[in-house]
Amino acid sequence: MTLIPSAAEPNGGVNSPGSNRPLFSSRATTLLRVGLGGAVLLVASSGFMATAYFHSDQWDGVGFAPKQPVGFSHRLHAGELRMDCRNCHASVETSAFAGMPSTQVCLTCHSQISRDKRTLRPVFQSSARNVPLQWIRVTQLPDHVYFDHSIHVNKGVGCTTCHGEIGRMAVTEKSEPLTMRWCLGCHRDPGPHLRPLTELFAAASPPPQTREQQRDLLRSYHIRIEDLMNCSTCHR
Ligand code: HEC
Numbered sequence: 001m002t003l004i005p006s007a008a009e010p011n012g013g014v015n016s017p018g019s020n021r022p023l024f025s026s027r028a029t030t031l032l033r034v035g036l037g038g039a040v041l042l043v044a045s046s047g048f049m050a051t052a053y054f055h056s057d058q059w060d061g062v063g064f065a066p067k068q069p070v071g072f073s074h075r076l077h078a079g080e081l082r083m084d085c086r087n088c089h090a091s092v093e094t095s096a097f098a099g100m101p102s103t104q105v106c107l108t109c110h111s112q113i114s115r116d117k118r119t120l121r122p123v124f125q126s127s128a129r130n131v132p133l134q135w136i137r138v139t140q141l142p143d144h145v146y147f148d149h150s151i152h153v154n155k156g157v158g159c160t161t162c163h164g165e166i167g168r169m170a171v172t173e174k175s176e177p178l179t180m181r182w183c184l185g186c187h188r189d190p191g192p193h194l195r196p197l198t199e200l201f202a203a204a205s206p207p208p209q210t211r212e213q214q215r216d217l218l219r220s221y222h223i224r225i226e227d228l229m230n231c232s233t234c235h236r
């Protein structure tokens, strides 16, 4: 079956039941062909540049560290003060979304600590005006991808595996590409990336597991790898 029939075809692109239905009208098909031809030329001529671009960190945004409305530091709060991630990302174990802290969470401490600091002014303004702080997203997947935090966290995948050494970041940055290829890299063979329950929320990466420990973890978390590579797992 031809998906893109030629414009000279007898039915001229008109869909008649039971015939070899063309996908598009002949006019659209011609336009599509011209378009595709152009695109192929363009890609061929810029092949070298495209390769360089796809393999650079620019493309997948690794290192992206936007300026936030408050100079919040994970290095201080999660690293030095050893605050648990769940104090501020409260739904990470129970829902698809990790969740972001409300201004009220900051004020449980900052209504007392550093009250006179300029750096905290936006926090107090947010509270006084009852307008949430507008944090700028560091990691974001396209809408056509389905992702769920709770599944990963409950199956032994820790935060730093996907978000890097958060406990060292004075400014939060994207440290993994989060591309399809990257997701599949783990879905193909999750064993080496799992860690014990006690290390899931660590702000620094724990030491690697031995082969035996990996096997035990795969078993104790009841990991099912059969469906992990299916398109419909992530594109629903
Ligand atoms: C568990 C308590 C606690 C919570 C909750 C907390 N902080 Fe802090 N924060 C601290 C402590 C302690 C310091 C260090 C104070 C110092 O060194 O003077 C600090 C320092 C800061 C500073 C640097 C102040 C300066 O200029 O020295 C900022 C900015 C800040 N916090 C923002 C936030 C924001 C935003 C939130 C909410 C998302 C938050 N903090 C939640 C305890 C907390």
Ligand code: HEC
Pocket: 068, 072, 073, 074, 077, 078, 083, 084, 085, 086, 087, 088, 089, 101, 135, 136, 137, 138, 139, 140, 159, 160, 163, 166, 167, 171, 172, 201, 202, 203
């Ligand atoms: C005191 C509150 C607090 C704690 C504790 C905390 N975070 Fe955060 N987190 C924030 C705030 C505020 C932001 C938004 C500002 C920023 O990106 O730095 C944020 C942003 C993030 C982001 C970027 C999300 C995005 O796409 O924009 C990640 C990833 C993250 N936190 C992971 C962690 C991990 C992992 C831990 C524990 C090791 C942790 N956080 C502990 C408050 C906290």
Ligand code: HEC
Pocket: 085, 086, 089, 092, 096, 097, 098, 099, 100, 139, 140, 141, 142, 147, 149, 152, 153, 157, 158, 159, 160, 161, 162, 163, 178, 200, 201
């Ligand atoms: C398997 C990889 C993976 C793990 C493990 C993981 N995250 Fe994420 N995280 C992501 C991805 C991907 C996004 C972007 C999601 C989106 O755009 O829909 C994200 C987004 C976030 C955000 C932004 C808000 C949101 O929910 O979209 C925060 C905060 C965050 N993660 C914190 C954490 C914390 C804390 C942990 C550990 C308890 C953690 N993450 C574990 C991959 C992961």
Ligand code: HEC
Pocket: 141, 145, 146, 147, 148, 151, 152, 155, 157, 161, 162, 178, 179, 182, 183, 184, 186, 187, 190, 193, 222, 223, 224, 225, 228, 233, 234
């Ligand atoms: C470091 C390893 C790792 C990475 C990276 C990772 N995953 Fe997973 N993923 C897992 C494990 C383990 C499971 C749980 C398998 C099970 O249910 O037993 C899982 C399960 C899932 C599921 C649920 C499947 C179901 O049972 O319904 C989805 C959806 C998913 N991952 C999407 C993603 C996406 C999208 C990314 C990339 C942004 C990603 N994952 C990155 C390890 C990973």
Ligand code: HEC
Pocket: 141, 142, 145, 178, 179, 180, 181, 183, 184, 187, 228, 229, 230, 231, 232, 233, 234, 235
């Ligand atoms: C483990 C999760 C996962 C699985 C399984 C998966 N994808 Fe994806 N896919 C992603 C993520 C994440 C993105 C967005 C980031 C990117 O473009 O790399 C994506 C993007 C795409 C895109 C858009 C590319 C673009 O340039 O915008 C297509 C098309 C796609 N996937 C097709 C597939 C097909 C076909 C399969 C099955 C063979 C599949 N995916 C399986 C996670 C997955």
